[in-house]
Every structure is written in C-alpha cells, then in structure tokens.
Amino acid sequence: MNDTGEHNHLDQQxxxxxxxxxxxRDFLRTSGAAATVAALAEVPAALAEEAPAQSPAKAIGPxxxxxxxxxxxxxxxxxxxxxxxxxxxxxxxxxxxxxKRVCDRGTCGACTVxxxxxPIYSCTLLALEAEGKKIKTAESLIDxxxxxxxxxxxxxxxxxxxxFCTPGFVVAMRAAFDQNPNATPAEIEEALSGNICRCGxxxxxxxxIVALCKNQPGLGTRKKEG
Amino acid sequence: xxxxxxxxxxxxxxxxxRLDGPAKATGKAKYSYDINRKGMLHAVLLRCPYxxxxxxxxDTAAAEKMSGVKAxxxxxxxxxxxxxxxxxxxxxxxxxxxxxxxxxxxxKIEYEVLPHLVKEEDALKNDPQTVSPVGGKRNNVLxxxxxxxxxxxxxxxDAAVTVEGSYGVPTICHQCLESHGLVAEWNANGExxxxxxxQAVTATAAIxxxxxxxxxxxxxxxxxxxxxxxxxxxxxxxxxxxxAELARKANAPVKLMLDRASEIxxxxxxxxxxxxxxxxxxxxxxxTAYEVDCYGTPGVGLSDTVTFNALPYVYPFEHKRKHVxxxxxxxxxxxxxxxNHPQNCALTEFILDDLAAKLEMDPMQLRLKNLPQNxxxxxxxxxxxLPALRHTIYTREIEIAAALSKWKxxxxxxxxxxxxxxxxxxxxxHTWTGQAVPQRNECTVIISAxxxxxxxxxxxxxxxxxxxxxALVTAEILGLEPEQITLQFGExxxxxxxxxxxxxxxxxxxxxTLRAATAARDDLFAKIAPKLSAKAEDLVIERGKVVDRASGxxxxxxxxxxxxxxxxxxxxxxxxxxxxxKPENKDVSSSGVGGVQIAExxxxxxxxxxxxxxxxxxxxxxxxxxxxxxxxxxxxGVIMGLNYALFEERIMDRVTGRQVNPDMEFYKLGxxxxxxxxxxxxxxxxxxxxxxxxxxxxxxxxxxxxxxxFNALGxxxxxxxxxxxxxxxxxAAKGGGQ
Numbered sequence: 028m029n030d031t032g033e034h035n036h037l038d039q040q041x042x043x044x045x046x047x048x049x050x051x052r053d054f055l056r057t058s059g060a061a062a063t064v065a066a067l068a069e070v071p072a073a074l075a076e077e078a079p080a081q082s083p084a085k086a087i088g089p090x091x092x093x094x095x096x097x098x099x100x101x102x103x104x105x106x107x108x109x110x111x112x113x114x115x116x117x118x119x120x121x122x123x124x125x126x127k128r129v130c131d132r133g134t135c136g137a138c139t140v141x142x143x144x145x146p147i148y149s150c151t152l153l154a155l156e157a158e159g160k161k162i163k164t165a166e167s168l169i170d171x172x173x174x175x176x177x178x179x180x181x182x183x184x185x186x187x188x189x190x191f192c193t194p195g196f197v198v199a200m201r202a203a204f205d206q207n208p209n210a211t212p213a214e215i216e217e218a219l220s221g222n223i224c225r226c227g228x229x230x231x232x233x234x235x236i237v238a239l240c241k242n243q244p245g246l247g248t249r250k251k252e253g
Numbered sequence: 254x255x256x257x258x259x260x261x262x263x264x265x266x267x268x269x270x271r272l273d274g275p276a277k278a279t280g281k282a283k284y285s286y287d288i289n290r291k292g293m294l295h296a297v298l299l300r301c302p303y304x305x306x307x308x309x310x311x312d313t314a315a316a317e318k319m320s321g322v323k324a325x326x327x328x329x330x331x332x333x334x335x336x337x338x339x340x341x342x343x344x345x346x347x348x349x350x351x352x353x354x355x356x357x358x359x360x361k362i363e364y365e366v367l368p369h370l371v372k373e374e375d376a377l378k379n380d381p382q383t384v385s386p387v388g389g390k391r392n393n394v395l396x397x398x399x400x401x402x403x404x405x406x407x408x409x410x411d412a413a414v415t416v417e418g419s420y421g422v423p424t425i426c427h428q429c430l431e432s433h434g435l436v437a438e439w440n441a442n443g444e445x446x447x448x449x450x451x452q453a454v455t456a457t458a459a460i461x462x463x464x465x466x467x468x469x470x471x472x473x474x475x476x477x478x479x480x481x482x483x484x485x486x487x488x489x490x491x492x493x494x495x496x497a498e499l500a501r502k503a504n505a506p507v508k509l510m511l512d513r514a515s516e517i518x519x520x521x522x523x524x525x526x527x528x529x530x531x532x533x534x535x536x537x538x539x540x541t542a543y544e545v546d547c548y549g550t551p552g553v554g555l556s557d558t559v560t561f562n563a564l565p566y567v568y569p570f571e572h573k574r575k576h577v578x579x580x581x582x583x584x585x586x587x588x589x590x591x592x593n594h595p596q597n598c599a600l601t602e603f604i605l606d607d608l609a610a611k612l613e614m615d616p617m618q619l620r621l622k623n624l625p626q627n628x629x630x631x632x633x634x635x636x637x638x639l640p641a642l643r644h645t646i647y648t649r650e651i652e653i654a655a656a657l658s659k660w661k662x663x664x665x666x667x668x669x670x671x672x673x674x675x676x677x678x679x680x681x682x683h684t685w686t687g688q689a690v691p692q693r694n695e696c697t698v699i700i701s702a703x704x705x706x707x708x709x710x711x712x713x714x715x716x717x718x719x720x721x722x723x724a725l726v727t728a729e730i731l732g733l734e735p736e737q738i739t740l741q742f743g744e745x746x747x748x749x750x751x752x753x754x755x756x757x758x759x760x761x762x763x764x765x766t767l768r769a770a771t772a773a774r775d776d777l778f779a780k781i782a783p784k785l786s787a788k789a790e791d792l793v794i795e796r797g798k799v800v801d802r803a804s805g806x807x808x809x810x811x812x813x814x815x816x817x818x819x820x821x822x823x824x825x826x827x828x829x830x831x832x833x834x835k836p837e838n839k840d841v842s843s844s845g846v847g848g849v850q851i852a853e854x855x856x857x858x859x860x861x862x863x864x865x866x867x868x869x870x871x872x873x874x875x876x877x878x879x880x881x882x883x884x885x886x887x888x889x890g891v892i893m894g895l896n897y898a899l900f901e902e903r904i905m906d907r908v909t910g911r912q913v914n915p916d917m918e919f920y921k922l923g924x925x926x927x928x929x930x931x932x933x934x935x936x937x938x939x940x941x942x943x944x945x946x947x948x949x950x951x952x953x954x955x956x957x958x959x960x961x962x963f964n965a966l967g968x969x970x971x972x973x974x975x976x977x978x979x980x981x982x983x984x985a986a987k988g989g990g991q
Contacts (some may be wrong), residue, residue: 125280165280189716190277192479226890
C-alpha cells in the first residue's frame with residue numbers, strides 16, 4: 028500500500044514531539060480502517076464480502092517482499108514479511124540495533140527513530156510504510172569522533188545508567204531541538220514524555236536539557252566532543 | 254602485604270564521565286539483545302495461560318512442520334502440573350521471529366484447569382490448596398515465624414500512648430528494559446558462547462557448564478552491556494538453558510529474549526508485605542515497644558517477604574514480630590534492589606509518623622529520640638563500622654537533610670494547611686550493608702611497552718559505572734587519565750568475579766583493581782629500573798611520568814614503559830570479604846550505610862492526585878570512588894522509590910489468575926515530567942573505605958512520600974502505590990480532607 032502513498036499516514040498528519048507515534052484515532056482515520064468498520068456494521072455480510080474487491084490496495088505478502096530503507100543516509104535492502112515492523116526490520120534484518128525493543132507496543136519510547144525528521148515509535152510502523160522516508164537512528168548522532176550535542180550532553184551530565192532507553196531519549200530530544208532550536212526546558216521535557224527510563228536518570232537528563240537550552244542557538248550545529 | 258588507598262587522591266572521589274557513555278548514547282553499544290550472529294535463529298517460549306493446570310496432551314507435530322522451524326525443546330511433559338500463568342512449557346526456534354511466533358501458536362496443547370489462588374487475602378484462607386506440595390503436603394499458608402524481645406511485654410505495658418495501623422506494599426515487577434535472555438552459539442569443538450543479559454557473568458557460564466556437563470572452560474559468557482537487572486538476573490534462567498539446548502539441536506546460534514509480557518510475568522517480582530503494626534511510647538516520644546504481624550506472598554516460592562530479623566527497621570525497639578508467607582499461583586519472587594528492605598521500611602516508618610501525630614510531636618524529633626546508639630563494643634573493635642557510628646551518622650544525616658529541605662520552615666502539624674491542594678513533608682531512614690563478598694574477585698592490569706594499559710575483569714557493568722570505576726582506580730595508581738585505560742569487561746574467562754548483587758561490586762572489585770594496578774606498577778618499576786639506571790624502590794609515579802627520587806630524573810609515561818622492551822608489566826589483584834577483614838587491610842572496604850530521605854508533596858484533595866515536588870537524599874557510602882556516577886545511583890534509587898510510592902503495582906485477576914497489567918501502559922512508571930527536584934548529598938567518609946551504594950537509596954523513598962502525604966492530609970493512606978483512588982478512599986474513610 029505504500030507504493031501508492033495513498034495510505035501513508037505520515038504524510039497526512041503532524042506527529043508532534045509530544046506524541047511520538049500515532050494515535051489510534053489518527054491511524055484509523057488515515058488508514059481507511061475506520062470507514063471499513065463503519066461499513067461492515069451497516070451492510071449485510073454477503074455484501075460486505077465484496078468490499079475488498081473495491082479496494083484499490085495491491086495485495087502483498089504474506090511471503091517476504093523486498094524492502095529498501097534509507098537508514099542514516101544509506102540505502103539498505105532486505106526481504107521481510109509485510110507484517111514486520113520498522114523496529115524489527117532495523118534490528119533483526121538490517122542489524123541497526125540502536126533502537127531498542129522494550130514494550131513493543133508504543134508506550135516506552137525505547138525504539139524511537141526519526142522518520143523524515145519526526146520522532147516515531149518504530150514499533151508502531153510497518154517497515155514497508157517507511158520505504159522512501161529518511162530514517163535516522165541514534166547511530167547517526169556520532170560521526171567519526173564527533174558526537175552530536177545531545178548525546179554529548181547525556182555523557183557529560185551522566186544522563187544514562189544501563190543506557191537501554193538512552194538512544195530513544197536522545198533521538199526524541201534531538202528531534203525536539205531540530206523542530207524548535209529555541210525550545211525551553213519545559214518544552215523539551217514535554218517532548219520526552221513518551222519515553223520511559225527504569226534506572227532513573229531523569230535528574231541528570233534535566234541537567235543535560237538545561238545545559239543544551241542555554242547553548243541556544245548553537246544547538247543545531249554539532250559540537251566536537253573532546 | 255598491607256593494602257591501602259593512596260593518601261593523596263586525584264581521581265578517586267572526583268567526577269569522572271562514564272567511559273562507555275558515547276557508545277551507549279548513540280546506540281553503538283551492543284547489548285545481548287542486539288547481538289545478531291550469522292545464521293542466527295529466533296526462539297520463543299510457550300507458556301501456560303492458566304494459573305494452575307495439568308498438561309493433558311501436548312502435540313508439536315503441526316508446529317514442527319511450520320515454515321522455518323528448526324528445533325523444539327520440551328520443558329514440561331504431559332501429566333505435569335503447572336503452578337502459575339506464564340510457566341514455561343517448551344521452547345521453539347525458527348529462522349525468523351515471525352515464523353517462531355507462528356509455530357508456537359500451532360502447538361496443540363490441552364490442559365486440565367485446576368483451582369488457583371493469586372491474591373494474598375484469598376490464599377490466606379488456605380482453601381483450596383493450590384500450590385506445589387512441600388514434604389508431601391500442599392499448603393498455601395506456611396507456618397508463621399514469630400519472635401519477641403525480652404522487654405517487649407513490659408515495654409507495651411509501660412507505654413503511655415499506643416498507636417495501631419495497617420500498612421502494606423504490593424508485589425511489584427522488576428520491569429528491566431532489556432528483557433531477560435541470551436544468544437547461544439556452539440562451535441565445532443563443542444564449546445558454548447553466550448551473550449547474556451545477566452548480573453552474574455561467571456555464574457551464568459558455570460551454571461550452563463553444569464547443565465551440559467561440560468568443563469567450565471568450554472563455556473564463555475559475555476555481557477558487555479546490560480539493560481537493567483535490579484536483582485532479577487543472576488543466571489541463565491530457564492530461557493537461557495533452553496536457548497542453548499535449541500542452539501545445540503539446530504546446530505545454529507539462537508537468540509531468546511523475553512517479550513515484554515513474559516518479562517513482567519516471568520522475569521521477576523518483589524514480594525508484597527502487609528502488616529498490622531502497634532507501637533507504644535512515653536509521652537515525650539521514647540518508643541517503648543513495637544509489634545508487627547505481617548504477611549506477603551513469595552509467589553510459588555517459600556521465602557520471606559520481609560527481612561524478619563530487621564523488623565523493626567533501623568530502630569532497636571523492644572519488639573514482637575510475626576511473619577506469614579502466603580504461597581500463591583504467581584511467579585516466584587526474586588531479589589529486587591535491597592531485597593525486602595523497602596517492605597521493612599514501610600512497616601516501621603509509617604507508624605512513627607502516626608505516633609508523632611498522636612503525641613503532637615515533630616516526627617523528626619521523634620526519630621532523633623529513638624535512633625540506635627553507637628555500639629561501645631564496635632567503637633572499640635571496629636571504629637569505622639556502622640554499629641560504631643550509626644547514631645553519629647544518622648544524627649548528622651538528619652541535620653543535613655533538615656537543612657537542605659528547610660524542614661523547620663516547611664514542617665507543619667498533619668493536615669493543617671488550608672485549601673484544596675495540600676502541602677506535606679515527610680521523612681524516612683534506611684540502612685544497607687554493601688560489603689565485599691566472600692567469593693574471590695579479580696582484576697588484572699597489564700602495562701605494555703608502548704605505554705598502553707589494559708584492565709581486565711570478568712565482572713560486569715550493569716550501568717552502575719563499574720567500568721569507569723575500574724579505569725579510574727587504575728589511572729589513579731599509574732598517574733594516567735581514565736580514558737587511557739583499555740577495559741576488558743564482562744567476559745567469564747577474564748578471571749574470578751561474583752554476581753553484582755547486594756551493592757557488593759565496587760567494594761569487591763575496586764580493592765582488587767587497586768592491588769592489581771599497584772602490583773603492575775611495581776612490576777614495571779622492577780623491570781625498567783636497571784635500564785633507567787635507577788633502583789626500583791626509588792621510582793615513583795607522578796602524573797603522566799615515572800620519577801627517580803634518588804636522581805631527580807623523570808621520564809614521561811610512554812618513555813618509561815618503552816624500557817620494558819620485549820616484556821610487559823602485569824599483575825592480578827584479588828579481594829574477598831576475608832581480605833577486607835584482615836587488620837592490615839583495614840579501611841580499604843567496609844560495610845554498612847545509613848541514609849535519610851525527606852520528601853515533599855502536593856496532594857489534591859478533590860482528585861486525589863499526589864505530586865511529589867522535592868526529595869532530599871542524604872546517603873553515606875564510605876569513600877566515594879566516582880562522585881558523578883555515585884550521585885546518579887542515588888538519584889536513580891530515589892526515582893525508583895518514587896515509582897514504588899506513586900505508580901507501581903502488579904495487579905492479578907482473581908478469576909483468570911493472570912496479571913492484568915503485564916505491559917508498560919498499565920504497569921506504570923513515571924516519566925520525566927512526573928519527577929520532583931532531587932537533591933543528592935553524599936555524606937562522604939573516606940576513612941571508612943569503599944562501600945556499595947547501588948541499593949540503599951531506593952529503600953526509604955516510598956516511606957518518606959507516604960509520610961509526606963500523611964503530613965499533607967492528616968490521614969494515613971496505608972498502602973502503596975498512593976494512587977488517586979487510594980488517596981480519595983482514605984479521605985472518605987476519615988470523613989474528608991478539609
């Protein structure tokens with residue numbers, strides 16, 4: 028369905044940093060599923076069976092299909108079943124493991140990646156829906172020895188312990204600053220409200236946020252870590 | 254030879270950034286979950302959906318024929334009884350995770366469903382008896398443990414004032430973000446390598462070697478990075494053994510990491526504790542007696558859910574105590590960050606504030622009146638031990654916490670602030686041990702002729718910053734910077750070490766590193782002295798150089814090391830509890846800490862919502878090694894304790910016997926916006942040597958918050974988590990909060 032772009036909800040709604048993913052309502056609205064459900068409730072079953080024939084969507088799967096993703100500027104190709112999420116495609120098929128699988132249902136934010144600049148729970152998106160989009164993971168925030176200002180602040184202020192949630196936080200925070208380089212600490216905290224840390228690194232994260240917000244407007248440029 | 258810390262310390266006690274920080278923050282660090290081996294299979298477990306059942310039939314024929322299935326490993330057989338929803342039945346490996354999930358659904362299994370009990374209050378009736386037999390008898394309620402001190406009866410009789418209350422904490426889940434599991438791979442020589450998410454690298458390798466009856470040196474466990482354990486990850490567990498079995502059967506690497514629901518329902522939980530408490534005191538607030546009658550569930554297990562011998566907690570009251578273990582059809586409890594101490598803390602600290610209210614006393618003054626005295630024997634024999642110092646430490650910590658929290662200005666009698674949103678402030682105390690373990694812990698330091706230095710240990714870094722501690726101790730002794738030390742961590746062949754539990758890793762590993770670095774330095778001096786025309790005993794380290802005190806000559810580090818020529822300098826240091834106890838090694842590592850926390854809250858009496866606004870945490874941990882990560886540990890403990898106070902609860906469904914919140918939507922953890930301001934004060938006492946700090950800061954936070962809520966409302970909310978529902982119920986029971 029992604030090759031027509033027709034059902035591609037990422038184009039149709041603004042996924043803000045406060046809701047790093049899709050709401051159920053938006054998903055239903057944009058995917059056409061809501062309309063289908065309504066129709067099935069009203070028409071006799073025999074007629075409803077014909078409904079798929081009217082659908083313009085091309086059937087793919089269940090066998091693996093070719094998938095090419097633009098990950099951190101590199102084209103990566105593999106074969107996945109259409110049911111595979113972007114998270115699982117990245118981790119299990121492309122060995123891009125900075126995005127972590129924790130809740131696997133759009134709650135904890137550990138799998139956050141940027142899709143065309145917007146922070147997305149990669150467990151809530153099918154891999155095929157991400158074709159043609161620019162995917163950025165935490166791994167993109169270090170270039171040789173150059174550490175992006177956001178992960179650099181996490182390191183400096185010790186805003187990580189076990190570190191399993193950290194790439195998700197770092198990507199969500201980077202996206203928030205990209206969206207608004209003049210964001211206040213409160214706005215950044217709001218942008219991180221879809222991420223959960225178990226070790227309890229929020230206090231140090233706040234130190235990092237305050238330091239980054241003070242650095243405005245230089246935040247958008249990458250700083251070299253000593 | 255006597256061991257001691259350097260008198261002048263450049264790095265120890267300073268703030269040193271964790272060396273693996275950039276790798277973790279940019280997703281480059283490879284956790285066990287991230288290991289992808291060539292040709293690797295994905296495995297899943299079939300789990301029992303019933304809280305109590307017997308397997309009537311089990312047919313894997315259809316599953317075996319499913320696409321991509323490579324191996325099946327049975328765990329339970331037909332006729333076997335299963336005692337909790339989530340118990341493992343079989344493991345299955347397939348070429349993709351999708352195929353593995355499809356195939357496990359194709360396993361045909363019939364159950365005879367048996368009666369279950371999953372709630373303590375139901376199981377307390379011991380009818381029906383739904384758990385495994387012990388000594389041939391099924392019993393949901395185990396015999397009570399009871400004890401009393403000699404002066405209890407007199408103490409209660411002498412009390413001018415008594416207060417009674419019921420308090421409790423529910424079962425909660427470890428909720429490790431990286432789930433339990435491992436990747437297992439056999440080579441052609443019959444050697445097994447596992448990349449395990451574990452707190453115990455060497456034990457995991459040893460247990461697997463034992464299971465497969467192969468020599469210990471044929472199993473290698475690697476844990477470079479670990480995504481949270483909190484006491485729940487001390488071995489391969491059943492899923493690790495099954496992964497290795499499947500890998501052997503399929504002759505391919507296998508990854509088996511628990512999914513989120515399994516992680517929560519089978520990956521560990523802290524047991525509950527509910528108790529009736531009575532306390533008696535003189536009119537001026539001297540406690541004369543304390544009585545507790547409590548119960549909790551270790552799940553299908555048998556262990557206590559409180560630390561029985563430490564009730565009452567911290568305070569040495571005359572006491573009578575009773576504890577009943579109630580077995581339920583729920584997963585086995587596991588150690589969780591300061592096991593059972595939070596339960597003890599709640600069962601002791603809540604009633605102190607209720608007593609203070611009845612006495613119309615400031616609860617801080619009540620605590621100061623009842624602190625344990627310094628033990629005269631300990632003052633003689635072990636002057637830096639907690640028993641010798643406890644009154645001094647707690648008194649000082651309370652003073653510090655009072656000043657930081659502005660207690661005198663902010664405290665008010667309970668429930669006496671006007672308005673709908675009420676302010677409250679409360680406190681609680683805790684203690685922990687945190688000493689070197691009996692088992693040998695080793696560290697090896699190698700200095701090469703090019704000046705490079707490697708520190709090697711099998712010990713693991715759970716995110717506590719152990720890696721950085723090893724580097725900074727090595728760098729301190731060798732006059733280098735921590736980032737100049739190459740670390741080889743978390744691999745079982747790297748020498749002896751123990752599991753990271755009980756806050757024992759720093760007090761076990763840091764002295765081993767100190768000895769290794771010191772001996773490697775001396776080996777270096779012995780080897781290079783002739784070439785430098787110096788005597789080894791005249792050589793000393795200064796920052797970045799080796800100095801000959803006799804001639805005054807100095808060589809920079811690399812140049813001095815170059816004199817090693819074809820050789821290298823190397824030494825292995827070890828540490829144990831026995832080494833720590835030797836008189837000549839006194840004050841290198843020690844045991845026993847105290848901590849004081851003060852919480853402030855705002856409670857909305859119309860909605861029941863509690864907002865914690867500030868927590869002051871004053872913590873002793875002997876000699877601080879890395880101030881940056883030490884502060885992080887304390888703040889992290891406080892945050893976990895805040896989660897206990899406000900959000901966390903395992904909710905079991907009486908009818909289905911299943912957990913209704915095995916997820917992250919309804920098993921709540923706070924986000925950044927839920928966090929109070931946290932003030933951490935490390936009560937540094939370097940003369941005591943190193944003591945672990947990972948666990949103690951988590952213990953008293955929920956009690957401090959509970960007491961702050963009581964201070965706000967004048968009404969006790971008796972059970973954590975302090976949800977709006979519970980706050981409103983407590984207000985309603987006492988006729989409103991206005």
